[in-house]
Amino acid sequence: MRSGTFLVVIGGLAMGVLACEESTTAPGVCPDFCPTGEIQLVDTVLVGVVEADTSFTGYVEPDGAIWMQVVGGDPGMGARSVMWYPRFRDTVQVDSISTGPVVELDSFRLDLVLVDRTSVPGLAVTVHRLPPTVDRESDFSSLDPFFEDSTVVGTVVIPDGVFDDTVSAIIPADAFPTFQEDSQQVALGLSIRGSTPAFATFETRDANLGALLQRFVKIEASPGDTVERLDFVAPEFDTFVDTDLTAPVAGSLIVGGTPSSRTFVRVLLPPSIMDSSDIVRAHLLMIPIEPAMGAPGDTLQLVAEPMGADFGPKSPIIASHDSVLVKTSVGVGTLDTIPVDISAIMAFWQGDPEQVRILVVRTRFEAASMAEVRMGSTRTLGFQPLIRVTYVPPFSFVQ
Amino acid sequence: MTTRIVLVGVLAMLSPAALHAQNSIYGTRGIGFPGRPTSVRSLALGGGADMFDRGASLNPALAGTFRQVTVSVMSATTFRQFTANGVDASGLRETRFPMAFLGGGFRRSNLSYQLSVSTYAERTFDAQTTDTVILSGVPMQVQDQVSADGGVVDLRAAFGYTPSAKFAIGAAYHRLVGSSRFSATRTFESVEFQPFQEDDALRYSGNGFSAGVLWMPNPTVGFAFSGRLNSSLTGELDDQSTVDVGLPVSLSGGAWIGLGTQMHLTTTARWRSWSRGRDDLASTGTRAFDTWEVGSGLEIGSLVEGGLRFPIRFGVRYAQLPYSPNDDQPTEWNFAVGTGAPFAANRAVIDLALQRFTREGAGASEQGWYFAVGITVTPIQ
Numbered sequence: 001m002r003s004g005t006f007l008v009v010i011g012g013l014a015m016g017v018l019a020c021e022e023s024t025t026a027p028g029v030c031p032d033f034c035p036t037g038e039i040q041l042v043d044t045v046l047v048g049v050v051e052a053d054t055s056f057t058g059y060v061e062p063d064g065a066i067w068m069q070v071v072g073g074d075p076g077m078g079a080r081s082v083m084w085y086p087r088f089r090d091t092v093q094v095d096s097i098s099t100g101p102v103v104e105l106d107s108f109r110l111d112l113v114l115v116d117r118t119s120v121p122g123l124a125v126t127v128h129r130l131p132p133t134v135d136r137e138s139d140f141s142s143l144d145p146f147f148e149d150s151t152v153v154g155t156v157v158i159p160d161g162v163f164d165d166t167v168s169a170i171i172p173a174d175a176f177p178t179f180q181e182d183s184q185q186v187a188l189g190l191s192i193r194g195s196t197p198a199f200a201t202f203e204t205r206d207a208n209l210g211a212l213l214q215r216f217v218k219i220e221a222s223p224g225d226t227v228e229r230l231d232f233v234a235p236e237f238d239t240f241v242d243t244d245l246t247a248p249v250a251g252s253l254i255v256g257g258t259p260s261s262r263t264f265v266r267v268l269l270p271p272s273i274m275d276s277s278d279i280v281r282a283h284l285l286m287i288p289i290e291p292a293m294g295a296p297g298d299t300l301q302l303v304a305e306p307m308g309a310d311f312g313p314k315s316p317i318i319a320s321h322d323s324v325l326v327k328t329s330v331g332v333g334t335l336d337t338i339p340v341d342i343s344a345i346m347a348f349w350q351g352d353p354e355q356v357r358i359l360v361v362r363t364r365f366e367a368a369s370m371a372e373v374r375m376g377s378t379r380t381l382g383f384q385p386l387i388r389v390t391y392v393p394p395f396s397f398v399q
Numbered sequence: 400m401t402t403r404i405v406l407v408g409v410l411a412m413l414s415p416a417a418l419h420a421q422n423s424i425y426g427t428r429g430i431g432f433p434g435r436p437t438s439v440r441s442l443a444l445g446g447g448a449d450m451f452d453r454g455a456s457l458n459p460a461l462a463g464t465f466r467q468v469t470v471s472v473m474s475a476t477t478f479r480q481f482t483a484n485g486v487d488a489s490g491l492r493e494t495r496f497p498m499a500f501l502g503g504g505f506r507r508s509n510l511s512y513q514l515s516v517s518t519y520a521e522r523t524f525d526a527q528t529t530d531t532v533i534l535s536g537v538p539m540q541v542q543d544q545v546s547a548d549g550g551v552v553d554l555r556a557a558f559g560y561t562p563s564a565k566f567a568i569g570a571a572y573h574r575l576v577g578s579s580r581f582s583a584t585r586t587f588e589s590v591e592f593q594p595f596q597e598d599d600a601l602r603y604s605g606n607g608f609s610a611g612v613l614w615m616p617n618p619t620v621g622f623a624f625s626g627r628l629n630s631s632l633t634g635e636l637d638d639q640s641t642v643d644v645g646l647p648v649s650l651s652g653g654a655w656i657g658l659g660t661q662m663h664l665t666t667t668a669r670w671r672s673w674s675r676g677r678d679d680l681a682s683t684g685t686r687a688f689d690t691w692e693v694g695s696g697l698e699i700g701s702l703v704e705g706g707l708r709f710p711i712r713f714g715v716r717y718a719q720l721p722y723s724p725n726d727d728q729p730t731e732w733n734f735a736v737g738t739g740a741p742f743a744a745n746r747a748v749i750d751l752a753l754q755r756f757t758r759e760g761a762g763a764s765e766q767g768w769y770f771a772v773g774i775t776v777t778p779i780q
Contacts, residue, residue: 026424026481026488028526028545031684032724032762033427033483039543039585039595043534280585280592343593390534392595397547397581397636 042277043390045285050385051268053377055254056313057261060366063136063239065258066207067115067368070125071199071242071295072192079242079295079370080140080147081190081202083211083235084132088184092219092229100219103226105179108171109214110188112156113203115164118297120198127154127169128189132182140241147191156190158200186213199295201369209234242370245293251379252289255361256300257372262362264307264315265385269346275353277391279346283339284361285386286375294332294371301327301364302338302373306345310356317360320344327364330373338375339388346389422493422523424481424765425729425758428685429676429722430603430632430644431550431579434497434518439473439773443737443752444696445714447665450623450653451613453502453513454775456555457651457667458611458625459569462513463559465502471775473498479756479767491767493523498773509561513571519551522579522601540588549579551603551632565615573607575632575646605632605646621655631679645675647689647721666695673721680722688728692718696735712737712752720758729760747776 028034062068071079091099110127117123128151134143153175156167173179176186188211192198204210214232221227240258248254254261265284273279284304292300303325308316326341345359363369376383426432437446438454453461454471474496480489500515525546531538554576559569578600585595611625629646653667669692677687696714716733723729737752754769 022494023490023492025525025527025544025546026491027486028528028543029424029483029486029763030526030528033424034526034528034545039545039583041532041534041541041585278593278595278597280587280595341591343591347593388535390592392585392597395583395597397583397599397601 039395040393041280041390042393044388046269046387046389047384049267049269049387050265050284050378052266053253053263053385055252055261055263057254057257058259059262059362060260061239062241062258062367063237064206065367066204066365067201068204068238068240069199069201069242069295069369070190070192070240071370073194073197074296077243077245077295077370078140078191079199079240080143081238081240082130082138082143082187083189083238084136084187085185085213085233086236088186088215088231088233090184092217092231094219094221094227094229098221100221100227102217103220104218105173106216106218106228107173108175108186109216110154110156110169110171111212111214112167112190113208113211114158114162114167114200115203116199116201116298117158117163118198118200118295119163120196121160123158123160123192123198123200125156125158125200126152126191126193127156127171128191129153129176130187130189132185132187134187136237136239138241140243143189143241147189151189153188188213197296199298204238205235210238211235245370245372248374249289249380251377253286253375253377253385255302255373255375256294256363256366256369258367258370260363260366261372262360263375264358264360266358267387268357269387269389272393273389273391274346274350276394279343279350279389279391281390282342282346283388284342284359285388286338286340286361286373287383287385288335288338288373289376289380289383290374291333291335292330292371292373294369296332298332298369298371300330300332300369300371300373302330302340302361303327303364304340304342304345304359304361306348307356307358307360310358315358315360318348322364325364332371338373422477422491422521423479423758424483424524424763425720425722425761426521427524427526428683428724429520429673429680429687430646431520431522433520433690433721434550434553436498436517436553438471438498439737439750439752439771440712440739441696442754442769442771443712443714443735443750444665444694444698445716445733445735446692446694447653447667447696447714447716448655448698449667449669449694450611450625450651451621451655451665451667454498454500454773456498456500456513456515456517456553456557456571457669458613458623458653459513459555459557459571459609460559460567460611460613460623460625462502462557462569462571463509463511463561463567463613465511465513465559466504467777467779468501468503469775469777470501471499471773472496473771473773475769475771477767477769479765481763481765483763495521511559511561513555513557513559515555515557517553517555519553519575519577521550523548523550539592541585543583543585545581545583547579547581549601550577551575551605552577553607555609557609567613568611570610571608573609573627573629575603575605575607575629578602599637601634601636603632603634606630607646609649611651615655619657623651623653623655625651642679644679645677647671647673647675661701662697662699664695664697666693668693671721684724686723686726686728688719688721688723690719690721692716694718694733709738709740720760723761725761727761729758729763731756731758743776746778747774749774
């Protein structure tokens with residue numbers, strides 16, 4: 001091949017190869033040079049598409065919750081946390097090999113993992129000594145005798161501005177005069193005293209270890225030789241008890257509270273939306289018929305999840321990972337309409353038309369707070385749940 | 400034999416999806432931007448040789464000129480920019496394989512054939528728009544993207560007969576196939592809104608028939624005529640819904656004038672009745688017009704024995720475009736240059752063409768360059 005021809009051949013091929021990168025994206029010039037019309041968007045509130053709704057109570061008891069709440073300062077409501085600990089051992093680890101008998105008890109330290117609180121200054125939680133034998137099924141009022149001044153053994157001061165941290169109280173050994181008679185077993189209660197309404201919420205053993213109780217002791221490491229050591233116990237049972245809230249209006253929907261309540265909603269969106277459109281956002285609008293109840297300053301987090309089947313109260317939830325749940329915060333005392341994001345549920349239903357179209361609204365951490373919302377149902381005129389949906393009707397590529 | 404198999408394989412590998420021609424903002428309307436059934440050589444001649452160059456698939460009579468198996472492929476890249484309604488876009492670039500053919504003769508007869516694939520219409524675009532919508536009383540910025548990739552491909556089986564060295568006739572069956580893969584997306588400023596995306600594919604089908612003659616009464620002059628009839632083009636979406644668009648009748652004529660042994664002038668004119676699809680497209684706000692295309696080119700030198708090694712080609716072309724969003728019919732001017740060179744012991748030819756195009760009308764203007772390279776191989780001579 002001659003050199004000139006060779007250059008033409010190679011040059012032509014090289015230019016062809018080098019030009020292979022595509023760049024076709026350009027600003028649309030609508031409507032004249034927009035390809036096939038515009039993407040339409042409909043944002044509307046649908047009335048009457050909630051076909052049925054109801055609430056059931058009793059899913060999670062406070063002793064199974066991951067948080068426990070202490071509420072005080074409000075004569076109309078209150079909550080106390082109670083922890084039962086296993087017995088401390090007679091011996092404590094001297095080192096990694098040997099143990100030694102406890103010869104002297106110095107003090108205790110109670111560590112509480114704070115997860116939420118009222119932002120009032122000078123918040124303090126009072127620690128009470130309870131007989132270990134007290135009935136673990138006791139309610140708020142039956143525990144009154146154990147939350148008198150005479151039972152106070154310490155105070156956990158929560159620094160202002162601290163909302164989630166570990167807070168502690170030192171309790172002297174003599175605060176438990178019957179420690180030995182009680183077989184070295186302890187039960188503690190938490191309360192908030194004073195006249196300022198306040199609350200504090202702590203982790204329970206269902207979240208992690210719960211409220212750890214440490215013991216500072218001297219032990220006999222060897223005959224005539226004592227050393228200081230500490231050991232600790234985690235609660236073997238913890239819960240909180242609260243005052244009863246007022247009875248709900250008949251027919252209302254309830255979410256939250258203790259034990260926890262859930263609301264079931266059957267949704268029947270028009271086929272033109274469910275079958276043919278793309279839902280880009282959907283909210284279940286729930287209208288409170290009473291101000292959200294609970295500790296002043298507390299907040300509920302509501303989530304919605306789809307049901308796997310319709311078996312009434314025991315219908316299985318298709319559980320969503322917490323990271324993908326869209327939470328709706330509701331402040332205690334609010335009467336604002338509660339928009340619960342159900343976009344993901346709608347997408348799930350659109351992807352699986354055979355699924356039962358029922359969703360459940362619950363609190364994110366059930367029975368972890370006494371807070372509760374009560375909303376209108378399909379049976380309460382003017383307060384019926386609504387669906388606000390934003391969707392794209394079928395897009396036509398050929399008009 | 401091995402070379403022949405390889406070349407046929409290369410031709411076969413050029414799937415219809417890859418066979419689209421240059422793109423244009425005017426391709427967002429109707430069935431897309433009309434393709435040109437031209438070769439690289441004829442492209443450099445402004446399309447003037449479309450009726451005489453057997454690499455172009457406009458005149459089926461040229462199928463009668465094949466005596467040996469011949470394979471040709473073409474690659475082309477468009478660099479373009481446009482302005483429309485105050486919107487400027489530049490740096491747009493697409494590469495396509497708009498034409499390929501396989502031709503050959505039947506032994507001891509004057510009958511020969513040509514199988515070709517070419518672009519009938521290009522339907523590729525990717526348009527982004529930004530808008531603000533009011534949702535629950537709150538302004539929300541959204542970004543839309545509507546794109547299509549594909550087009551209508553013309554599969555042609557042509558047969559030609561050459562009763563004498565001066566005359567050839569031919570006829571061809573055309574099968575229109577291909578598809579455009581559409582996608583529409585909308586994303587929202589707020590993550591509370593799920594992005595919208597819808598995809599679909601529009602599959603095209605249609606038929607056509609063409610016939611043509613080539614008459615070269617003496618070595619200095621030649622004439623060619625062809626005509627083509629098409630059925631409606633049917634587009635079918637994934638959901639089975641269909642749309643029909645009337646396709647044009649096409650009438651073409653050309654003249655070839657030899658200006659000595661090393662120079663000739665060619666001209667091709669074509670009329671197409673795109674308005675047959677007017678009623679079908681009315682609902683989209685698209686106006687359809689009949690079109691005239693006229694191209695002329697001058698070639699100095701040739702690749703035949705004794706010719707210049709690198710012939711020089713010039714061409715100019717004027718064309719009306721069929722679709723518009725209003726009553727203003729867009730037009731196009733092309734200015735082209737090119738050359739070619741044989742290699743592989745004259746069994747192969749590479750052709751190059753560079754075309755400058757400007758399009759105007761309907762509230763937009765578009766300019767750009769179109770670079771094409773083609774390789775034609777005759778493995779056995």
